[in-house]
Amino acid sequence: MTIIPNLRVLAPFTLLLLCGATFAGVIEQKVLDEGGSGTYKAIAATQESLPGYVVYRPVNLAQAVKAEGPLPAIVFANGGCNDTSFPFERMLSEIASHGYLVIALGAMQRRLDDRQLEKADNAMMIRAVDWLAIQSASEQSEFHHKVALDRIASAGQSCGGAQVLATASEPRFTTYLMFNSGIGDMTMAEASRRSLSDLHAPILYLLGGETDVATANAQLDYQRIEHVPVVFANHLTAGHSGTFEQAYGGSFAALALMWLDWHLKDRKQFKSVFAEHKPEAFPDWELKAKSVASHVLP
Template identity: 60%
Template structure:
């Protein structure tokens, strides 16, 4: 009997270890009581994909039963760093509304609890590759749990440049640029020519004149003429936005309006960006172009 078991493991290793490879949470924490959405969220470390944080509904089965597959957001961090610690309140809040967010860099409890490194651009596509395989692996936590037809790439500051560097990935449906714009710079292997790789609607969120990314974001907005683009500005928001506020503040609420519109089919949200229906966003300035009717 032992001989046959060993033989089976040698012949079918992927099957034998599929459950362990896809969907074993090794550590987690809760932020802002799990968020304001209908699914309490956690930030988790996943054994099958170390070096990332998975922001997700804690009861992912319940979320999938209601949402029929969670849209996926891959997030690159400010400074191109391998930590999402400064953005975890926003990312957890997004997850609580029925999203799976995978952020570059291992989970931290304090920003100084490990040395920081630069995250490679390829980590974004590798995360998408992994969750795609995991969603097809029976017995794993993520089996049939994600909607690979509704994927966003998002990034803050230098992380936005990383988004542009891998923007050509055909699986991506929409993009979010937080306090970011490439302008005439070269950063993270991206430059103004990288804008040509965009193939879906893109949202820029900036923090006014005190945000060092605002001028570059304005240049990008002017130059993008082949895909729909929106520009959301919070005067006085600065380069750090509202990420440290409870639930990630109003930057998060604007981002959720966009994500729910483009990845969850909530077309009523379009009015926030196309008709400047800014109820609840009184301090924001929003404009858009290349959308139908604009």
């Protein structure tokens, strides 16, 4: 039996998606957590001009840009260095709903087993930034003048964090986020402890406690980084999988958003969370920081 939903009780955004609405340049899309908790309902999209990636973005770019100005961006590399952001899509959609563009490595999946996974190349990180620049410059693109090219974060989970470090010298990255990741004395994805010297902007580590296999390596990174501001945020019980499967990405997404809002949107009210170790809304987290209290955004 086919169940027909009562369209009168559905939220307008859900109704729009059910009716098969399409958006300029989007050839495939899906919605997570009703588009996120932010002001700008978001979709996960396959953009015609960027095959092999997922773009998590506000549906109505014009509305978001009118309110926020050009949108900051995040390039995201996945756990296992895999070519899928499926395990992290709730967090990435949530971030997008707050007025960001998130470019994740790997084509869209409906299920984690709907295709064979491959390893994403480090060069995909740089190609994502190139795409943003091209789209922002093109009068034919819906992203024309809608991207804040001077505010781009590089982020990754687990092995994806190694890809962040491997490409850390890219000058267009203005902050870094390492989810359940640290290089320590390993070599992974062409990154090693020497890659830490390539960091040229503030970096946030988000770990999952003693059961997170990345915690010890991240601790070593924290000890070794002296030339840029660094924060070590540790969720005591989350483990290596973080809170990514929770609605809206859980507290990993919420804390990351505060960092992004501070560094990419200059919302200074969030500085104290990291500089003064005051995550009042995050009782499961412990934070420590170096060179953060005196850091002034460019």
